[in-house]
Amino acid sequence: GAVVSQHPSRVICKSGTSVKIECRSLDFQATTMFWYRQFPKQSLMLMATSNEGSKATYEQGVEKDKFLINHASLTLSTLTVTSAHPEDSSFYICSARSGGTGETQYFGPGTRLLVL
């Protein structure tokens, strides 16, 4: 149980385009989803917290207009990187938490984004 999927697993795009990443909880309802970013050889950095049916809460320093988050259902959250630039190239990982799992977060496999 507690499986989280992400799509796509890898994406290459041109500078200036927008990229959408999907995060799905496959076998449980996720009241809260989180989006992280990981740079090489560094820890996971929380970008935002997404609650179903409400606006996402962004961490300090994360541009909400650049990283659009939508949590339209209890099993799906999307992160859209708008007008992507090379510095947005990174590994993006989502996690999901349900009321039944307490504070444990279950992570997706991650999405590698490369902006040319």
Place this chain on the structure above:
Amino acid sequence: DQQVKQNSPSLSVQEGRISILNCDYTNSMFDYFLWYKKYPAEGPTFLISISSIKDKNEDGRFTVFLNKSAKHLSLHIVPSQPGDSAVYFCAASGGDSWGKLQFGAGTQVVVTP
């Protein structure tokens, strides 16, 4: 401000022996702690957790110890297996960070034959 610290960036251990990973935290309001394992280019996999009301939790080869007075926790893996070679992250939540996880920098474990 790094509230969760893993001071050992790497650990090498022989197959069959015990791996001990350490984690320190500064926020006394943290009340839930987790360990995750991560392979390159993959998401973290949940291993084991412990609530602050306990000082030990065991699951198969994995045991987590919590010392609240020292604000220290450790993960013991015994016996270590080659498939355990990965980066291990310590995470904590509670207080102002309730619901969010604060991660340590990770420890790279290499299990040698």
